[in-house]
Structures are given as C-alpha cells and as structure tokens.
Amino acid sequence: MSLEKVLNAGSVAIIGASTNETKRGFQAIRTLLSEKYAGMIYPVNPREKQIQDLDCYAGVSDIPGPVDLALITTPARTIPAILEDCGAKGVRGAVIIAGGFGELGEEGKKLQDEVAQTARKHGIRLIGPNTSGMMNLKTNMNLVGMQDVPRGDIALLTQSGNMALTLITEAQTCSQKGFSYYVGVGNEADIHFHEYLAHFRNDPDTRVILMYVEGMRDGRSFLDEARRTTRVKPVVLLKSGRSATGRRSAGSHTGALAGMAEVAKGAFTRAGITVLENSDTLFPVAETLSSLPPIANNAVAILADGGGHATIASDLLTDMGVELPVLGKDTREKLRKILPFAASVPNPVDVAGGGDADPSIFAECARIILDDPAVGGLLIVGLFGGYGIRFAESLAVIEESAAREMGKMVAETGKPIVMHSLFNSAGPPALDLLREAGITVYGSLDIACRSIGALARYGAYLSSSPIEDDLILHQGAGAIPEGRRIIQAVQKEGRNALLEHEAGELLVAHGLPVFAGPLCETADAAVTAAERIGGPVAMKIVSPDILHKSDAGGVRLNLTTAESVRRAFGEILASAKKYDRRADIRGVIVSPMAEPGMEIIIGTKIDDQFGPIIMFGLGGILVEVLKDVSFRVLPLTPEGAEAMMGEIKARAILDGVRGNPPVDKKAIQRVLVKVSEIVEAYPEICEMDLNPMIVYKKGLRIVDVRIILGK
Amino acid sequence: MSLEKVLNAGSVAIIGASTNETKRGFQAIRTLLSEKYAGMIYPVNPREKQIQDLDCYAGVSDIPGPVDLALITTPARTIPAILEDCGAKGVRGAVIIAGGFGELGEEGKKLQDEVAQTARKHGIRLIGPNTSGMMNLKTNMNLVGMQDVPRGDIALLTQSGNMALTLITEAQTCSQKGFSYYVGVGNEADIHFHEYLAHFRNDPDTRVILMYVEGMRDGRSFLDEARRTTRVKPVVLLKSGRSATGRRSAGSHTGALAGMAEVAKGAFTRAGITVLENSDTLFPVAETLSSLPPIANNAVAILADGGGHATIASDLLTDMGVELPVLGKDTREKLRKILPFAASVPNPVDVAGGGDADPSIFAECARIILDDPAVGGLLIVGLFGGYGIRFAESLAVIEESAAREMGKMVAETGKPIVMHSLFNSAGPPALDLLREAGITVYGSLDIACRSIGALARYGAYLSSSPIEDDLILHQGAGAIPEGRRIIQAVQKEGRNALLEHEAGELLVAHGLPVFAGPLCETADAAVTAAERIGGPVAMKIVSPDILHKSDAGGVRLNLTTAESVRRAFGEILASAKKYDRRADIRGVIVSPMAEPGMEIIIGTKIDDQFGPIIMFGLGGILVEVLKDVSFRVLPLTPEGAEAMMGEIKARAILDGVRGNPPVDKKAIQRVLVKVSEIVEAYPEICEMDLNPMIVYKKGLRIVDVRIILGK
Secondary structure, three states: OOOHHHHOOOEEEEEOOOOOOOOHHHHHHHHHHHOOOOOEEEEEOOOOOEEOOEEOEOOHHHOOOOOOEEEEOOOHHHHHHHHHHHHHHOOOEEEEOOOOOHHHOHHHHHHHHHHHHHHHHHOOEEEOOOOOOEEEOOOOEEOOOOOOOOEEEEEEEEOOHHHHHHHHHHHHHHOOOOEEEEEEOOOOOOOOHHHHHHHHHOOOOOOEEEEEEOOOOOHHHHHHHHHHHHOOOOEEEEEOOOOHHHHHHHHHHHOOOOOOHHHHHHHHHHOOOEEEOOHHHHHHHHHHHHHOOOOOOOEEEEEEOOHHHHHHHHHHHHHOOOEOOOOOHHHHHHHHHHOOOOOEOOOOEEOOOOOOOOOHHHHHHHHHHHOOOOOOEEEEEOOOOOHHHHOOOOHHHHHHHHHHHHHHHHHHHOOOEEEEOOOHHHOOHHHHHHHHOOOEEEOOHHHHHHHHHHHHHHHHHHHOOOOOHHHHOOOOOOOOHHHHHHHHHHHHOOOOEOOHHHHHHHHHHOOOOEOOOOEEOOHHHHHHHHHHHOOOEEEEEEOOOOOOOOOOOOEEEEEOOHHHHHHHHHHHHHHHHHHOOOOOOOEEEEEEOOOOOEEEEEEEEEEOOOEEEEEEEEOOHHHHOOOOEEEEEOOOOHHHHHHHHHHOOOHHHHHOOOOOOOOOHHHHHHHHHHHHHHHHHOOOEEEEEEEEEEEOOOOEEEOOEEEEEOO | OOOHHHHOOOEEEEEOOOOOOOOHHHHHHHHHHHOOOOOEEEEEOOOOOEEOOEEOEOOHHHOOOOOOEEEEOOOHHHHHHHHHHHHHHOOOEEEEOOOOOHHHOHHHHHHHHHHHHHHHHHOOEEEOOOOOOEEEOOOOEEOOOOOOOOEEEEEEEEOOHHHHHHHHHHHHHHOOOOEEEEEEOOOOOOOOHHHHHHHHHOOOOOOEEEEEEOOOOOHHHHHHHHHHHHOOOOEEEEEOOOOHHHHHHHHHHHOOOOOOHHHHHHHHHHOOOEEEOOHHHHHHHHHHHHHOOOOOOOEEEEEEOOHHHHHHHHHHHHHOOOEOOOOOHHHHHHHHHHOOOOOEOOOOEEOOOOOOOOOHHHHHHHHHHHOOOOOOEEEEEOOOOOHHHHOOOOHHHHHHHHHHHHHHHHHHHOOOEEEEOOOHHHOOHHHHHHHHOOOEEEOOHHHHHHHHHHHHHHHHHHHOOOOOHHHHOOOOOOOOHHHHHHHHHHHHOOOOEOOHHHHHHHHHHOOOOEOOOOEEOOHHHHHHHHHHHOOOEEEEEEOOOOOOOOOOOOEEEEEOOHHHHHHHHHHHHHHHHHHOOOOOOOEEEEEEOOOOOEEEEEEEEEEOOOEEEEEEEEOOHHHHOOOOEEEEEOOOOHHHHHHHHHHOOOHHHHHOOOOOOOOOHHHHHHHHHHHHHHHHHOOOEEEEEEEEEEEOOOOEEEOOEEEEEOO
C-alpha cells in the first residue's frame, strides 16, 4: 500500500496533545503551527478544550473532518485501543513515539505484534514505534518538534533520533543543503525500510537518500528496492552494529538484529549503495552527491599547492578504488607553461607556490585539467580561499573570480569539482561562491576525498550493467514431491537434522552429483553395495543420535575387499554402540571414495536481516583457518555464483597455480545456483552444508551433505 | 652532536634579509621582532644598511657577536658558498628554505650532497633544505613568519608545510592547546627525523610529539629513538605515500622514498607510536594524549543518551582493539537506581532521555562508572552541553556544574574522560569548563572515539614489557672468514648472485641446516655423491647464466639408482646447453630429497626507509596467492622471531590443524634469527631467500637458498 497518505498527509491528529511545553504533544502542535503546515491539525485529549488556540477533541472519533495521519504520543500500553479508535475513524497512518516495545525483549515484542496486527486489521500504516517522529519538509508537516530544519533535497531515514539530530545540526551549521523528509524508522513494526525507499525514489523533490541503520527486518526486500533506487538516485548508508558490543547496543536500542556485518556490506555495495563507515562523512557525502554529477569514468585528478595534502589524498582515493590517471601529454605541457619550475604535473598537480601571488592560476589549471578526456572530476586541496587571508588581502578578489570560473566549468563540462580548503572555517567569500555554484567545500581533507570518491564510485556503478537478480528475487525455484516427501518424513520423526542418505537423496532428486547409495542395514548389503561400486569405498554410520561420526568410530575409508567391508561393518556398529549405547542406529552408508582433487565448501544459513544467504570457500585451511569465504543473499543468479568465486582471496587457485590445472568452475557455479534453488524451494531448510565437495579439471563430487531444518 | 644550539639558538642571522614585505627574509625578521625573540637578530644582505630598524651586515663574517643559527632564504645554488662563510664564522646550525635539491632528481641530489658535505666539514647542523622553516615557541624563535601560533606542549615535526599550516590552524580554531616546537624536516640532508625525536624526548616542556611523514632516510635509527621516546611521552604519526600515486606525489615533494607501507606501519606500532590514517584525527589525538592520562587497562565505558552514537562508538573502539567490559553488578545496580526504566546499563550505558530534565545525571553516572575497577576511562557521546540549548535554558547551569564535577573526577581517579558533543560548534560554557579541566571535547564522534582509543592503546603499550631490541639494534653479529671468502669469490667474478652451492656453503658455515653437497663436475662424481647420500636424491644444474633451472630442464627429482643418476647428469647438461649454448656450466648439485613436511619461506630485502627487513610466511599458495606474510626490521631478536610466526593469518597451521601435529617452531625461530645475523654481518647481501624450507614435527630442512649481493 502506498505511503502517500502517511508521508504526505493532508490532516494530522495529535493524540496525547498537551498544554505542557515540555511534552511532545505540545511541541508537535507548536511546530506545525509555526512552520505553517497547510493541512488540518486536530489536538486530541479528553481533558482539554483548546490547545494553542486549536479546538481539542476528546477522541479521534469526535474529529469532524477526515484524518490522514495520527501522531500518537501516549505510552505503549495505550496504543492498541487508540489504534482501534483510529481504525473506526478511517485514519490511514500513525506515528507511534512511545518506546517499550520490541527493544525491551519478549514482553515488549508481544505488545508490538499486537499493535502491528491491530493496525493491519484497519489498514493503518505505522511509523515506529520507538521513533523520534517524522517530517515532510515540503508540506511543513514537522511532527518531531525540531525547529529550523533546513529544507533541501536529501531524504533522511534513520534508526536513531540522535543521529538525525547530528545530521540536521551539521546541515544547519556547515551547509546550504537540507532535507526533503525525515523519518525515524524506529522498530519497523509495520512500515519497513524498503517501503520508505520506494517512496523517496518516486519523490521528484528528493535527489539523495541518506540512511543510518542498526538492523533491518526485511533486508531482501530492501536490497530489491535499493537496486531499483540507486539506478535513479544515490543512496548513502551507514550500518552500525558490526561489533559484539555494537550489536548489544543496537539491540537495546531498536530491538533490531544486526545480522552479519560482512554480508550486509557486500550486499549493500552490490546494490549500488554508497556505504560509509565514518559518521562524519555521512552528511557531506550526501551533500556532494546531491550537488554534483557523478564521475562517469572513475578517474579523478588532484590539484594541490604543496605536497602533503596531495599525497594523503592520493592514498585515500586509491584505497577507495578511484583511479588517478597520469594526465595527457598536451595537458602536462599546457600546465608547465603556466606553473613554476618546481611544480609537479603528472597528477597530482602541485602548483608549488604558483598561486601565492596570483590564485587565478587555480582556475586556469582546473580548466586545463578538466579538458583532459582522461579526467572525470577534480579534487582541489590546500589553501584556496585563504590566499587573500594568508598573503595579501587584494588576492581575495582574484580568488572570488576564480571561484566563479570554476562554477562555470562544472556547468559546462559536466565534470564535478570538490574543494578542500583549510581556510574553510574562516568563511572567505570565494568559498561561498563555490558553494553557490554547487561545488562542495570541506575543511577536512578526509571528507573532501570521501566526497569526490563517492561521485567516482557511484558513477562507476551507474556505468556497470545492472544486475538482474531483482527480477528473480521473488521467482523462486519450485519444490518437487520427492523432496517434500523426504523432508516431511524427517519432520514426522520429530528430527531437525536430515540423515546423510536423506540429504543425499534430496540433492540427487534435484539433479546434484552426490552419491546417495542405499542405506545398508546388514553386512551382506554393505558388501553387495561395495561390489556394485567396484573401486575403493568409504563407510559411514547413519544414526540420528550420532552427529560426530568420526568421534564415534563410525567412519572407515579406502576399503577395497569384500572381507574388509564386512569386517568394517561389524566394527563400525560395535564402536557406535560403545559410543552411545542407546543410539538409534539405522545402518551404514557405503559410497565410492572420491578421487583426490580440490576441496570446496558451500554452505547456507539464515541471516537476521537478509534471510537465506550462501557461502562459498575453498576447503581445508582456507576456510577453517583463514576464513577466506564470500557471501551472497539468495536467490543466486549464475552471474552472482561466478562473482562469488571471484571474491575469495584465494581465487587464483581455481584457475590453477603451481602447475595445477584450472578446476571446473562451471560445475561449481551450477551447484551454487542449484543449492540456492533448493534452499528457496524448501523454506524449512535453515542450514545446508556441502563440505567437502571435491572438484576436478572436469566435474566434481559432493562428498558430504548436512541439512538442518528450522522449527 | 646535540641540536641544542640549533633548536634553542641564542642568536640568529637572516641570510637573504629583505625589505620586501612578501619575502621570507622580511617576514622572518618581522615575526622575530613582533614575537619578542630574546636572542640577537642579525639581518645579512650586502645591499642594505638597515632592515626593520636592525643593522644589516654585508656577510656573516661581518656580524660582531657569535651566531648560533643562520636562516638562509637565498636560492639553492648560493647555499654552498654561504655555508663556507657560516663555517668560518663558527655558526652551529642553518635552516635552508630553498627547494631545488633532492626532490628534483639527480642534479638536485648532487647539490644536496655538496651542501651536506660542506656543512659536515664545518660542524654545521642543517634543517632542510626544502623546508618551511622552524619555530621554538618557548623562546619565541619563530623562523616561519607565521603569526599567532598557539603555544603549548606539542612538538610538531612534519615533511609538509601545508600539513603544518593545517594543524596549526586547527589548534588556533578548535583548541586551547598549542605547540612547543615546529620543525619542517624537509629533505633531511643532514639532521634526520630521529635526532629531532631525541631532542624532544629530553625537552621538559614537550608532552607529545606529533609527526607527518612522507618518507624517512634512516628508519632504523628512528625506530630505535622512537622506542626510547614512547616509554617517556606519546608519539603520534601519520605516514602517507602508501599508494603508488601517493609515493609519486611524495617523491616529487620531498625526494623521499616512501618504503613499504605495511613494513612501516607494523614497525612504528611496535615501537609504541600512535599511528593514524585520517589526517583529521592527528591534532585531536595529540591534544588528548597531551591533556589526559593514558588508560592503564585498555578498557573503556561509553555513556550515551540514545542508541545511535553508542552503537557507532562501540564498533569503532572494538575495531581499534579497545575493550568495552560489561560493568560490574554493583555498578549496574547503582546506575539502574538513578536512570529511567528504558535505560540500558551493561556498557554502553544509555541514559535514555534521563538527562532531558536534569543533565546532572551525566556527572552522577560518570562517577559511578569510573568507580568501577573494570573501567579505565570514559567516553561520553551525544548532546552534553546542549541540554540548555535544546530543552530549557535553565539546564545550562546544571550542565556547567556537572562539567566541573567531571573535571574533579578525572583529577581524583586518574581515569580520563573524553566528550563527544554535537553541540560543540555552538560553544556552550559547559564544554569550555570541561576543556579547562583537561577533558577534550569533539563535535566529531569519530574523532572522540579515536582520541580515547589512543589513550587506551598507548596505555596498553606502556603496560607491556619493553622490547629490548633497541639494545641490540647496533650490536650486529659478526662475519666469519669462511663467509667473507665465499662472498669475495663471487664479487671477484663480477657476479651478484651466489650460485646455489655457494649460498648453501655460506649458510652451513653459519650453522644452518642446509645440505650443501659438493658441486659435481662429472657423472662419476654425481654417482659417488648419490651413493654417499644413500636415499633418493635431487639433481640441479649450477650455472651463473641459468637462473630458472626448471625452465632449462636443469632439475631432476627422486632419483634412486646409480644408473638413473648417471643418465640424469648427461640429460641435465645436454638440456642446459640446448637452453643456452653459451652458458657457463659449473656442474650439478646432488642433494638428498627432503621428506614431505610443511613448507616455510623466509626472505630478506632492503627497504627504502628501514634498510634490511625480513619476511616470514608459509610456503605455497599462502605466500604466492594470499600474500600471508609478516615483516620485521632487522636485527631480529628471538622474541621478535616468535612474534613474526604469530602474526601471519594462517598461524594456527603451525600449531597443527586438521589432525596434523604442530611443527618445530623453535627450529624456525632459530633460522629466522640466524638469517638476521647473516644479513647484518655481510652488508653486501641485499636479498636472501630460503624458499622453500621444509619443517617437521622435529627439525627442518632448507631446500633452496638464493642470495643476491648489492653493487
């Protein structure tokens, strides 16, 4: 259901309206009035007749006109009844300020579910609970009670009122930019992150979406919406809660589960989101992305006066994956002509004091550099704006005219300029002129680099071909009757782990190359199975009570004769019974020994935020000791599977190193996609491990499968 | 030679003194006068009689009194003659501003060497060339011409005038702290980084040393001085030039070679230096380290109002290796008593709006938290200082009194508090009161975290036992006649690569377990050698013209019979001749095949900054594909060798994984130390590779050695 009536409401009821200045129910009304919200404002409070010259109503039902949105400022336990009233009145949305829900544990979670259910019953969409509120700055619908919030084209979506306050304060004090919306997402009891994203994508007055996230309830839908959104406008995001203490802090704050940090970062980045880690950079990067065009070719030039800043900026942009191309021969010659002998020109360009007497040289250099087709954008670092302060007052006018020139260049070339100036805090007019032309200016070198870097990385994303998994995200491969039967049989026995032959049969039923030989209940059956196989065999105990087969003496390898198979059968059973006298022993599996090859591991599990995810790595020490793995949120496309193989650090091994031939990557890719399909097809599966698989120059062999069902 | 007369000069000659206001030779005199430098000031310029009311001299020799220091502002080519004059006059030090030396390539490097030599001849110590100058802010000896530089206890040492300007501007605008010294190190033609460090260590008015480095000429001496210094006072350092473009930029700027970034970072950190990567954090971290006591137990508590800041801070401190202990039961109970129901108390402590009506709660909580013995320091994040702004003016007084309380707590408990406040830029008096008490306050959450994190990490370093390699850094193991003979023989032939048997003999002479069998020149000799060995053997061609033996068909493995050895000898020679008809073939080495075991690689090379360094890694893909290696600057102690083994990511493998036994780490340690000794003993060695070594449960075997000599 569209959020239009919620985020763009024509009338608001304030439930819990108050005459006490310190209360939210007073402040919201005051702000709506002072900001001149054009819609109807209805205070609701049975004990008051009038609040701030507005008629006050005893209940929502007493309000004469229609009500789009209710701002509810009363305590948690009162909410369900209020929502019933709202439902009867036909209210379309509600903002619930109160905490005391999911963030306080089980009890609160129950109340939150009740609130969500009541809202759903009446078709009311909820913002929060446990939110600082919401503002639509285009219609002046400010329900937060925060004043002087700067207006602009950045939509702000956060899970922390204080991060909102931080970002709004930054906009007020350091920027000419501001916000189109602010939504405190709170506990996401009803409206989830992705729904806001879709709304802002379609909002013509929003150019950038800026997000602070601790944990999201429906990460898969979010990725889906994010992929669509980043093709149209930038999304900037900081996700906290990557450390154990950070997760604990987030949990006590919004009740959100933070999920696995490495999975989230990768998934967000692949969806085209600008993921940041330093909260200082959040607003500036959003500001730059909303002010300047993205850099099409990921290539930036640096223009400096003196070496230190240029060296630091070079390091930082390189870390971000931005290219710093050597400037063309023509460009370098033109620069040499106007710069002092000591100047350096390849990129970074160092004017080496060439601006001390005449800072117009920065505009001249900028023009020459931006004309170079190898350059997509320009970062100027150092003292610009301060030559008039540091050297001679008369230079200020020259700087101002240079600033105007630079503004024109950006408009003409479509290539952005970002400025670092250590005189930013002195506020010279030249820097204001740059800002007016859309050129962003920062006193922090780090922030200036992150900002132009974001333009370059976002531009590179836009130039890449779209990943089409959004199209298949809801497609899902189907379950088959044979698979359903296997899983139901396991559930009927009250087990949640499939036995090895059951897991094998499920994979075989879906066409995967695993040997799911028959379960042998007698030594004779084992010998027959071994003879049918022909080569050396492995034998493994099958029992729902024995998870660690080797520990129980339940595994024997490399058996080559009928007699050794027969003896092994007896020994395995004896040793298993000794290990656990009461174990329910189903028999022994006899399977062919795998030829030596390269070990591979594939696993799936359920992430708190994204649901099923898949992991890929090379077997042995590479996974066990070095944790060299890659992740994807399911479902996995063939392209995604191929990319996963390319994301592990040891990827070169797959292509053959030290004289080994390359392995069959196509075969691995098929298994990855198939595993994704199986996990999607049977939502009961919460964990699946193919460990190890042995992969060869041609083909592969799944040696062991483990499948765990959820409750 | 002490730098006392240079950095603390009693008289200064300005050579190149000028009446032109835009010239350094004018500005320096003006600043010395306006800052009231107490020493003598002697302008030198043959064309002037008086400058700024001071008598001007035609040459240094005309100055009547003694001259400690000369500030030379004339161009590069004039410097050698001026230094001759200074030498005759008995000048003790000179600051050379001019560029045009090592940073411009070979030609400039030659002039720089001439300048350095002239200075050495006369016992003149040089700052620069290519420096922005120097200031002693205690004696008001300001040779930079920069005005209003705040005085304080931070000594600033940089290789970029603009980074100095950046840091000084920050101190002016955001801090009550300032500088004891500033030195622009420039090209380090004479005085090197480490000599300044030693001077500042002994300066009672300097509490922290703050450095920006692009590359240093004598990194080993620097590490040595740094180890001594960080035991006494903190050293904060940012080293740029880690990217290729960054290195190019640094090179064109100071002519310094940037060295290997990972080697530098590790070496600096182990020397107790606070290494930073974001230039925004440089001044604040130095400010905090100079204002507050280090945290003894590496454990920090976070006090917040609302969750977002606390979650981000938790992540960041965890990344830095700082512990965030759960507060004691008593502490939590005391906090619960004074905080609202929704507050979270384990750590982070979230007052959850508990300060909105009464911000004195922050002082109360701070007291309770600092009294917890598990807590070494406190980070307060959020709105403190702004309750009077945001909620009610009357709260400002309460905040001010809380600020005074916190100041007292720090003094009483010896545990630091660092404050993040998003109202910092509004400048509320409560925050000024904190600063007066030494509590540092930042508007940036990232900077506040980095600052308290630095106190924790520096405290942890001080609590660790000192590494004693400073004692042995100049010790050096001795060369032996046998080794000298081998190396001289190689040099006599004009070669720079030792042949395999030569390298083997050198190692054997130093007691290392490598099989350096005799060089066999005939098939008969090879058969005899093989028979003496007894087991299966390997045979390898020996020729100074064949570096890639396998490519030339020059390697045969696993030969077990006399006949196969004889045949292999012939085949190897034939195939080598076919590979390179003119190759100088010395014969074939016959050595025992190594038993299978774990492959290890040890290598040494010469780093631009630190001289000889050693690398350790596990053989095969771990080094080749994953680059999982650790580095140390030589010489290596047994403790350092042990630590190196613990620094690779795959370290668990050495202790035995997947059922394998642990390997003989003591044996590896011995080889590492021995290799270090050999490289120290023969300065001719510029590269040495033991690749592979095979290590066993007990003992090891060096299979292949490569040694390259420098020119």
